Amino acid sequence: MNIRVQGPGPTSPFLSARDLFETEHDLSLPVDVRLQDDPDERTWAGHYDDRHVLNISRQAASSAMARELALHEFAHMARHEQEHPSHTQSTEEVLFLALAGKSVERRKLSHCYQIANHMKDIYADDITLAVGPGEKLLSFLESSLAMAVADRPETPSRPGFKRLSASSDPEITAVNAAFALALAERHDLVADDHRLYDLAHAAAMDAPDVDFEGFKRRFRELARDPDPSTYRQVLVDATRSYVSSPESRADGPAAD
Template sequence: MLVAIVDRAGRGGTRKVKAAFEAVETRYAELGHTLQRPVSGEIVAIPIMGASKSLKDRHTLYVSARAVESGLVDGLIAHEVGHMLRTEAGHPSHSPDVYRLIAKEVRIPRAAEAAFGQAFNHVQDVYADDLAFPVFAGADGRRAYDFFAAWVENNATMRSKNRWQNLGLAASNGFAIGSLVRHGLISAEDKLWDRARAFDREAGFQGVDALAEFYAKLPASPTPEDFIAELKRLAAIMTKASTT
């Protein structure tokens, strides 16, 4: 339940966000998912589309002013509510107890920490989107396809000379395409694969195929032990790509 929405960016949009949240909440309820904790919303000036923060007694939804002005605010809200639902359910991907185990058990090079953090965030995104896709993807999935295709195209403009930064972007490409594979929205012949592979070639490594397969095949309901094993596999995929 959305209990408050505040415009901290000074650009309006509270009614639009409230209406979108209520529509998303209704659709989730139809699918059998209901948040147990209250949600407060804030419209803020941030460079990303949005985010959320979950505490034991409440959630906070952050919606960028840019998202409010786009046609994607309901998709953003559906995604963030997916994170909230996973947190409430104690899913390993959203469990602080599991985070502590990850820090102890998953080994990555120091230079890779930012890239691996980015890749791990996308693991969480996969599980949030397993719930959110039926809410925002559209009847034929085209809306989701267009969103992730734009993601891959945007990453192509961000390639740098830093190998690990580029691997972080490759992980984002793998997440985008892997999500489409996971939900049956892309074929093996789709040109989006070519675009992501070209990014890898230009960056001097090969990673997107293994990364896309990783994200596409993440188990739906892993135990904490199985989840940590998956993250070790992710670290191994990225480390291998960095050295080839």
Template sequence: MDLRIRGSAPADPFLSAVDLFETEYDLDRPVHVDVREDPDERTWAAHYDDRHVLNISQQAATSAMARELVLHELSHMARNEERHASHVQSTEEAIFLALSGSSVERRKVAHCYQIANHMKDIYADDITLSVAPAEKLVHFLESELARALAAKPGPSPWPDSRLVTADADPEITAVNAAFALALVERHDVVEPSHRLYDLAHAAADDAPTVELDAFKREFRTLAADPTESDYRKSLVEMTRRYAIEGPNHATAAD
């Protein structure tokens, strides 16, 4: 794999992530890593015809989660190259289809994009967890959910927040909890007595309009290799379940 790091960061986490990734997978396009000084910059990947770009903050690149964050983004790149339905379906198109004709609060529309990202993350982490130990990822999920339940506004102490919104909205926190449980159950990496279950049920108690078990089931049972049509249907259904079809649903003008 052709990996080029631009910016100030130790190379070890990147090389370690590549070593793990290449035990089972490879990328055709080179990976350009842009290390940014902004500590609030989220770790994210962009895909072009001739390269992938991994954007990562210096804080993230030097954190205890650095290898796992890089490996996760390499997994997204692999899904992009294989043209997996989750990584070619337009999120905007699916959300428009799901919400067409309905008036939905802006915060909920934003949450729908986060749900769509969770669906992509399921497929990326199917790769991540096939080549790397799950311990750090499970700890990450537990820590982020505990932080959200504490309901303390402000940026996440983790460099890459895949679970927590800035204001720890109870409804999306409950969906995030469902995602976390779905991921660990999909790969059978925790026992039923794990603290993550207690945290998830606490999140559900704070958001009675969100059906934790239903969202968990939807995330956990996503087909490994869906057609684009099937994936779009799943994304539309998940979006409608959250924004429109939940109990006590109320709409508001955009």
């Protein structure tokens, strides 16, 4: 597995991640690591005919999560080379199949892309957590969910209650909570009394129209090696479930 770090910055996190990754997997194509100056640049992988590209900010590359971030992206690269359905299925095709004839708010449409990305992450982290420890990932999931839940209103959710804060959407926060808990349960990372359960419960209570338990089950029980048709149907069903809530049918800017 050939890694080429472009630009000044730390190299040890990527080499350490490679060493862990190679205990179980390998990549056919080389990996170019591009260190970005923008500290807000998210970590993401690009795939080309002759290489993979790992984009990461210098700040993230110097953080305590750097090795885990790199390992996660290497796992996405592996799934891409495997032509795993989660990484070859067109999200646009799924949205067309699931939402044909429906009018959906633009924010909900963007959330559907996030649901598809969560499923990709589940399959990538099946590799990540098979070769590396899960403690840092669990702490990251817990802290991220805690920040989102802390932004919810103090007034308990009730019929007719509408959240005014635009900084943390309660519906996708509930789905994110379902994903975090499903991933943790799928890999036995949490005990029954872990704080993640309390945070997820709070997120679910703040979005009563979202089928939290249904999404947790979908994420947790994704088949390890689905055929393309089965995977497509799972994603179609998840999309329809998310947009079918009463809140999703409320008036607002829509995308046909």
